Amino acid sequence: MHQHPHTSTADPTAYPSRTRRGRTGRFAQLAAALAAVVGLSTLTGPGAHAADNPYERGPAPTESSIEALRGPYSVSETSVSSLSVTGFGGGTVYYPSSTADGTFGAIAISPGFTAYQSSIAWLGPRLASQGFVVFTIDTNTTLDQPASRGDQLLAALDYLTGRSAVRGRIDSSRLGVMGHSMGGGGSLEAAKDRTSLQAAIPLTPWNLDTTWPEVRTPTLIFGADGDTVAPVSTHAEPLYTGLPSSLDRAYLELNNATHFTPNSSNTTIAKYSISWLKRFIDNDTRYEKFLCPLPQRSLTIDEARGNCPHTS
Incomplete structure (x- = not known):
């Protein structure tokens, strides 16, 4: 210079x-x-x-900042009526109130079988306050299966980036999906169908398909050691091993947890989800230290697997 x-x-x-x-x-x-x-x-x-890194948002992270109930951004929210959309059942958009930092990455989140967006609502402000636009959705019917939920997650992202009132706040090249139970299985379906997605996080997922060679999206799967609805031995673990071994992927099994642990505020789910979304949607390597080396077994984590360091 x-x-x-x-x-x-x-x-x-x-x-x-x-x-x-x-x-x-x-x-x-x-x-x-x-x-x-x-x-x-x-x-x-x-x-x-x-x-x-033009996508970096917010101050340098600390252990306490990713565990906090709220991040550095004030959050606004807006309801989306099912009557105003097609392809999914409406929902609630949570987003950083300020536009001073430019655009943000966006995440759509699906609830599980028989459940409504209220079951995953805690993730909305928790993630949005860290610098994301977050759409917790209702599905067309509460009985929709994973493949349908995957289609609905993609329809929700398309609405967010194309028609929503906050579309100007979103970088449409930086999108991700999350979901609980069948919604978690749906997030894998979405990643399979749209390989441009930057991150996927299935939460105690349920899906009978355990082979996912098509997925190119960095994927973090949460299992629960006490899950009797979608036992990790037949769902979360084989879903993880069914992903390409070369993929940036991780598996965290929650300790002393159940299938429904993701339905209420959970610090372990939040801190590693935030780190994963920041690392892969925002390309923010400041968060790599929370993911690699893999978390040690603890009071809240029964097991951790994954490839470190991350390649993308």
Whole structure:
């Protein structure tokens, strides 16, 4: 960036006064350049990384910031009537209130079998306050199967980016899906059908299809050790192993948890979901340290698998 200071090849002993002035001038130039750089970094602060990654949003993360009930962004919400959309059952959009940071990535989230968006509503403001537009949806019927829920997640994303009141706040190239139970199975269906998705997070997923060679989307699967509805041995674990081994993928089995653990506020689900979404939707490598190395077994995590470090 900076021009090299001019250097003379003349004999320094022949022109002592000029040489001293030249050195003094060069020192002054360097000092001024240094002061300019320091001043620039002071002005830009946490946003100094933006030039390297234009998708980076929010301050540098800490363990406490990703575990917090709310992140750095104030959140607004708007209801979407089922009568105003096609392909899914409406829902609620949660989004950062400020437009000062530009556009955000967006995530659609499906509830499970017989459930409504209220069962996953806690994820809306929790994720949106970290810098995402989040759409918790209702399905066309509460009995819809995973493949249908996958189609509905994609229809919801298309509505968000194409017709919604917040479409101007969304970067349509940075989208992801989540879902609980059959909605979790649906998030895999969505990733299979639309390989451009940047992240998928199935929560205690249910899907009888356990082979997913088509998926190209970085996928984090949560299982629960006490799940009797979608036991990990026949759902979450084979869904994980059915993903391509070369894919950025992870499996976290929640300790002392049930199939319905994702239906209420849960710090472990939130912190690793936030980290996964930030890492792959925002390409924000500041969150890599929370994902790799893999979390250790703890009071809340029974088992962790995955490929580290991440490649994409």
